[in-house]
Amino acid sequence: MIEQIFIALFLGIIAGTLTGIFPGIHINLVATLLFITSAFFLQFTSPIVLAVFIISMAIMHTFADFVPSIFLGAPNEDTALSVLPGHRLLLGGNGYGAVKLTTIGCFFGVLIALAISPFFIIIMPYIYPFLTKIMAFLLIAIVLILILKEEKKMWAIIIFLISGILGVATLNFMVIKQPLFPLFSGLFGTSLLAISFFQNVKIPRQKIKDIKVEKKKITGILGLSILSSSLVSFLPGVGSSQAAVISSAIKKIDENLFLVLVGAVNTIVMCLSFVALYAIQKPRSGIAVFVGKFLPYFTEQQLWLLFAVTLIVSGIAVFITLIFAKLFAKGIMKINYKWLCFTIILLLIILTPIISGWLALLVLVAATATGLVTNIIGVRKIHMMGALLLPVILYYLF
């Protein structure tokens, strides 16, 4: 059994590295494939081994996912907010340092999540009904704070509303599969890549060195990530992106620390979604849904085993992610960045009908145009998170 668990752990790390490094491959896709073929695997192994594979893949993916977001500008809904600060650091020759900051956040996020889990297991069943009631109002307050902080308030409102309406319509567009793929590829990916392409952006020589951030400030950011992640981890429809938005509204965060924060909330939310599965028997992430399928009677012993797996994978993920960040940093200088942007835009255009269907191209175009407006006007990209915030606000209100 223990050998099988370790094999599943390492296979999960390989799968998570591939899904993280290549844009457009979602872990839920691999988890679905595993679920469909699980009858075959369960002849040789047990459900807990399959759950170990899924969790190892998910944790590794969360770390590695930032590499294409920062170096290629190809994000998903979880890493979208890292693109702009990441891109700025890349243009300053600090792409590797940017990935290192998200990796630091991811790793400490795991440690924090494991440390606070026992507390959440006890209090969650009591505060969960209360959080459900206040979530819509909390998110409305967050949106208002972010808009009021913006200099160009009218544009911030316009961007929020266009993104929000596009998000609501796309999520209810019944003929589109994986609707978040064209939506977030357009809002945060192709729009920035198109600007880099047209402005003929040159990537400077990349330095393989750390970006200095005060330890005290990192501690403060990690504290903030605990607060925001805890608010969203137990509720449906909200996740790491909302947690990052909540944190931004609470405190002004500089770009380097924001990368630590985005990394931390991603892993905290992922880990706490397993705690939610145990504490309130509700899956709160795509991956927790599959863990719940394999372990319908999720025991405390299994939870601790999965935590141990999470810890081991996180340690390994730090090294693997930084190795890939180095490879990307060295590789990106050897290629023509203008044509790399063009190739990634083309790849996202080709992947969109394959993953989500032909009509998703319309979503990709509308989302890209919204992203371009945001870039040209110069308002914060966080207002485009309306694409997820407005649907969630409406869900909780009605």
Next chain:
Amino acid sequence: MKKTGKVKTSNLLKLSLIIALVGTFMVVILANNLEPSTKTIDSINERSIDEWIKVQGNVTQETDVSGLKIITVNDGTASISCILRKNVSYNFKDQRVEIQGKITDYKGDIEIDISKITVL
């Protein structure tokens, strides 16, 4: 040169804004008017999870559970549980209905989360 650059940026802004508004409007219109494809219940399996579908059949069972209505629909090929997340007093039992919704999984059972139900 600077002036030309500014003109170009403002043109790009106008063009992007128009595409964003028109594109969003088209997505809203299409999302409200395009219906998912009709499926027979026996063709629904784990691979269909998260897919939006339309089924037609007779309601063979109806249960009200704390704000939810659970109805069992049979289309002649098989039966499936469908969840209506609203307090509806209407009685669907023995009626022929058309259901649109998303295929979900609840504790290992495949169900349809109803977004629209029409009595035929």
